[in-house]
Amino acid sequence: xxxxxxxxxxxxxxxxxxxxxxxxLGFSLAYxxxxxxxxxxxLIWRSAALGWTDFWALATDRRxxxxxxxxxxxxxxxxAVNVVFGTLVAWVLVRYRFPGxxxxxxxxxxxxxxxxxxxxxxxxxxxxxxxxxxxxxxxxGLKVAYTPLGIVVALVFIGLPFVVRTVQPIMEELDKExxxxxxxxxxxxxxxxxxxxxxxxxxxxxxxxSLAFARGVGEYGSVIFIAGNLPYKSEIxxxxxxxxxxxxxxxxxxxIAAIMLALSFAMLLVINLxxxxxxxxxx
Amino acid sequence: xxxxxxxxxKEFERFPAxxxxxxDIKSGELxxxxxxxxxxxxxxxxxxxxxxxxxxxxxxxxxxxxxQKSIQERNVGFVFQHYALFRHMTVADNIGxxxxxxxxxxxxxxxxxxxxxxxxxxxxxxxGLEKRxxxxxxxxxxxxxxLARAMxxxxxxxxxxxxxxxxxxxxxxxxxxxxxxxHDRTGHTxxxxxxxxxxxxxLADRVVVMSQGRIExxxxxxxxxxxxxxxFVYSFIGESSSLPVKVENGEVWIADRPIGLQAxxxxxxxxxxxFRPHDVDLLDGCSGxxxxxxxxxxxxxxxxxxxxxxxxxxxxxxIELPVDHPAAQKSRVAFRPRRWKLFPVA
Numbered sequence: 001x002x003x004x005x006x007x008x009x010x011x012x013x014x015x016x017x018x019x020x021x022x023x024x025l026g027f028s029l030a031y032x033x034x035x036x037x038x039x040x041x042x043l044i045w046r047s048a049a050l051g052w053t054d055f056w057a058l059a060t061d062r063r064x065x066x067x068x069x070x071x072x073x074x075x076x077x078x079x080a081v082n083v084v085f086g087t088l089v090a091w092v093l094v095r096y097r098f099p100g101x102x103x104x105x106x107x108x109x110x111x112x113x114x115x116x117x118x119x120x121x122x123x124x125x126x127x128x129x130x131x132x133x134x135x136x137x138x139x140x141g142l143k144v145a146y147t148p149l150g151i152v153v154a155l156v157f158i159g160l161p162f163v164v165r166t167v168q169p170i171m172e173e174l175d176k177e178x179x180x181x182x183x184x185x186x187x188x189x190x191x192x193x194x195x196x197x198x199x200x201x202x203x204x205x206x207x208x209x210s211l212a213f214a215r216g217v218g219e220y221g222s223v224i225f226i227a228g229n230l231p232y233k234s235e236i237x238x239x240x241x242x243x244x245x246x247x248x249x250x251x252x253x254x255x256i257a258a259i260m261l262a263l264s265f266a267m268l269l270v271i272n273l274x275x276x277x278x279x280x281x282x283x
Numbered sequence: 284x285x286x287x288x289x290x291x292x293k294e295f296e297r298f299p300a301x302x303x304x305x306x307d308i309k310s311g312e313l314x315x316x317x318x319x320x321x322x323x324x325x326x327x328x329x330x331x332x333x334x335x336x337x338x339x340x341x342x343x344x345x346x347x348x349x350x351q352k353s354i355q356e357r358n359v360g361f362v363f364q365h366y367a368l369f370r371h372m373t374v375a376d377n378i379g380x381x382x383x384x385x386x387x388x389x390x391x392x393x394x395x396x397x398x399x400x401x402x403x404x405x406x407x408x409x410x411g412l413e414k415r416x417x418x419x420x421x422x423x424x425x426x427x428x429x430l431a432r433a434m435x436x437x438x439x440x441x442x443x444x445x446x447x448x449x450x451x452x453x454x455x456x457x458x459x460x461x462x463x464x465x466h467d468r469t470g471h472t473x474x475x476x477x478x479x480x481x482x483x484x485x486l487a488d489r490v491v492v493m494s495q496g497r498i499e500x501x502x503x504x505x506x507x508x509x510x511x512x513x514x515f516v517y518s519f520i521g522e523s524s525s526l527p528v529k530v531e532n533g534e535v536w537i538a539d540r541p542i543g544l545q546a547x548x549x550x551x552x553x554x555x556x557x558f559r560p561h562d563v564d565l566l567d568g569c570s571g572x573x574x575x576x577x578x579x580x581x582x583x584x585x586x587x588x589x590x591x592x593x594x595x596x597x598x599x600x601x602i603e604l605p606v607d608h609p610a611a612q613k614s615r616v617a618f619r620p621r622r623w624k625l626f627p628v629a
Contacts, residue, residue, distance in 0.1 A: 177367035180334055181429075183354045184361040185381035185436055195384070199371040 075216030078155030086163025116221030146228025159212030360433030543571025
């Protein structure tokens with residue numbers, strides 16, 4: 001390696017001989033600014049106009065804190081559940097050939113396509129104390145609809161395709177020979193899964209988790225039907241924003257939104273860093 | 284460890300990949316399975332490893348019937364063409380994997396595993412790279428790590444599936460010599476698959492030539508090259524030329540002329556004559572010889588390859604001449620094979 005002269009300073013790494021770097025980067029930045037950055041900075045701007053003491057008072061309001069806790073907590077649990085079962089679904093779809101596989105494969109995408117309100121209403125009908133599933137769960141002391149558990153159920157439904165669709169292609173690329181190599185070295189089936197397969201799927205699983213989680217935090221349509229929306233119990237932050245808006249309490253709405261934004265950004269950033277780190281290691 | 288393959292047949296969804304194959308491998312031997320693609324050589328190797336189960340027949344490791352054992356229990360070292368390293372593990376962890384997954388008392392202590400890994404890394408001449416990940420290694424280095432990983436479990440047999448197939452020619456030659464050295468030093472019974480005859484002939488104690496799911500011939504490099512036992516082996520190994528001939532009263536004829544070759548034990552009738560293009564005597568006059576008009580002449584490295592058209596049927600054969608031989612300038616060349624073999628037309 002040769003050392004660059006000290007006065008050269010920091011420079012872009014030469015991207016490639018094919019032209020277009022300047023143009024595409026310029027376009028991407030302009031586009032992201034227009035679509036994401038301007039609306040979001042509007043939000044920051046509005047909440048900044050509040051002043052620090054007002055903002056803090058609104059942010060630490062007990063109802064707000066509880067709503068944020070419910071939103072992030074249920075989204076986290078739902079994403080975790082999806083990681084387990086989404087990976088399993090992907091495994092079945094990739095590894096086995098059975099009649100109706102294509103139908104099952106297509107079904108995974110339904111939560112993407114379905115209007116979320118429809119999903120919410122359908123789930124509520126099923127899990128309400130009088131619904132098909134709710135009726136069966138009631139005697140066990142499990143109340144799903146109108147509780148945080150109901151929110152988790154809705155978010156699991158919404159988030160499933162994110163995990164399946166990110167893990168599936170990576171799983172398809174897994175080299176069969178790597179498993180065979182592990183077997184010849186004496187590893188049991190269980191050891192092969194935990195020590196060889198899952199670690200190589202980890203980056204994809206983390207991506208799936210973060211997508212499902214982000215979607216869960218922002219989900220509104222399906223949740224409000226099943227949650228029951230009791231303040232302090234099953235009221236999610238996006239709903240609280242809508243409530244504040246309907247009260248014409250714009251400062252409170254923007255404050256909650258700004259906090260959600262900051263939290264989401266921080267968490268996604270951390271997940272991204274974990275990703276980069278694992279990519280660097282495993283190539 | 285001695286390995287015996289006894290009457291093994293393997294079908295993939297009714298399609299036979301191996302027909303009734305038997306093979307004895309002596310302890311400490313280095314064996315090459317050589318054949319064109321689709322000849323069943325990789326299937327045979329995978330059967331020995333336990334990665335496939337035979338449809339019929341059995342495989343013995345020593346006196347034990349290994350066909351009843353799972354892959355994990357067989358204790359074989361397998362090296363794949365595309366290395367199949369664990370990319371999320373360092374080189375040292377890759378090599379130690381086979382020891383780490385053992386249970387209870389069979390598992391060495393972490394320190395011992397590490398010591399073994401470093402020792403093997405030294406054997407494959409990659410000392411100092413133990414902290415690298417496979418993505419940071421070259422193809423040749425990866426294949427060495429794969430070999431070290433396979434040897435870490437002290438396998439009964441070492442099996443290599445086209446181990447150098449994905450590497451460039453230079454690295455290939457180097458690794459070939461190096462594999463021979465390692466084999467001589469460690470003495471593992473080793474079987475490797477290749478479609479490269481040079482690799483097989485140069486490296487192996489004995490070569491198993493396979494074609495269409497059958498073993499054609501087993502022998503040393505000399506046996507295989509000098510006394511091929513079938514038209515397939517004759518044409519697959521080295522250069523060869525062939526001509527349709529007729530045998531009558533122990534003499535070989537082309538069309539209506541005897542060519543001066545005696546075959547007292549060959550049955551009369553149609554046959555095919557095989558010979559090596561470089562193994563011929565050039566003749567001046569032609570009383571009992573093969574003569575043909577020069578159709579093409581090419582310079583290949585140290586020799587000149589001349590293509591001749593023989594007889595009214597214009598059968599083409601190739602012979603090799605020294606570069607400066609005057610015959611190359613002539614329009615008609617007469618020759619007689621020095622060593623040759625007849626195979627009756629099936």
